[in-house]
Amino acid sequence: MKVHIIGGGNLGVAIAKGIAKFSKTNQVTVTRRNTSSILHLEQLGITVSTDNTHGIQQADVVILTIKPYQVDAVLAEILPVISNKVIASGVSGLSIENLQSKIGNSNYAIRIMPNIAAQFGASATCISFNEKHSDQAQNVVSLFQDLGTAPIIDEKLMDAATVLAASGTAFALRYIRASMQAGIEIGFDWQTSLAISAQTVKGAAEMLMEEKVHPEQLIDRVTTPQGCTIAGLSEMETHGFSSSLVRGIKAALKKIKG
Template identity: 70%
Template structure:
């Protein structure tokens, strides 16, 4: 497919790199008004342009990775050139209905919420669409399944998906950073502490994805009676580990809905 990404920020670039590295026979174009910071993408076979409509006629899928306030202007700019093409929106807080109204319902519209780990083929990309667009959406699902996981959700859960899957990257990284800091305190140099903390988090996640069981079942394998793991876990819970994480996720969702 020819894939046209409008918006060369962090997410747009991550998607472009992920597609170029982990899929075959897909041609990617990415646009940004000032291309200086993304011109290096051409070394990966990605076409870069400062004009949103450049090459859009050949596109099969158009992915929007822009800010919500840019949506009206961008859709007005491209509307006359995208009839019959699938529009894929990674824009937070903008509904399928709102996009369809802007482009006069001439396109299948699919909403996605990936995260920047898509650059490494490890995104959890939530996808929502209307039933009438199922055929076109299946192509989008197939594409993003090659770049991690691609669960289909109801559109009303897209804000929650943003918090859990996209903001969640930062939450996971903050855990790793804290673990690294603790590692330094107990004797490791910073690079060794980071390597251990990051790989341990990666391994824990991989076990969950492979075995598809509740986290507590895996925790039980690590904790032994009167052992060092259980006392550490209990101290973290006494200090509000789980409750603070839950509160943080809910607070982020409240912010999106404001």
């Protein structure tokens, strides 16, 4: 496929890199008004342009990774030169219905919520679409399956997906940072502490993905009676480890919904 990404910020660049690395049969174009910071993408075979319409007529999928206030201006620029295009929007708060009304019946609105781990083939990209556009959406689903996981969800959960999958990246990194700091306190230099903390989280996630079991089942494997693990877990829960994370996720969702 030919993939046209409008918006060369962190998310757009992450998707482009992921496609170039993990979905090599696809061709990618990324547009941005000022391309100086993304010219390095050309080394991966990615086309970079300041023109949002550059080669867009040949694109199979147009991906919007822009700010909500930019949507109308970008669509006014590209709609006169395209038709019968799948337009996958990663714009926060832009509903499928609203996007479809803007792009007209000759194009197909799909809603996506990737995260920046797409560049490592590790994004959790939630996807929503109207059932009547399911055939057109399959190309988008397949594309993002190459970049991690791509669960299809009800659109009403898209704001929640934004928090859990996109904001969740920051929440997970904050845990790793805290673990690293604790490692320094118990004797490691920061580089070693970070390496151990990050690899441990990666290993835990890979076990869950591979075995598809509840986290508590894996926790039980490393929690022995009267051992150090249960002592640490109990101390964390006493200070609200789980509840503070749940409250943080709910607070982020409340912010999105206004």
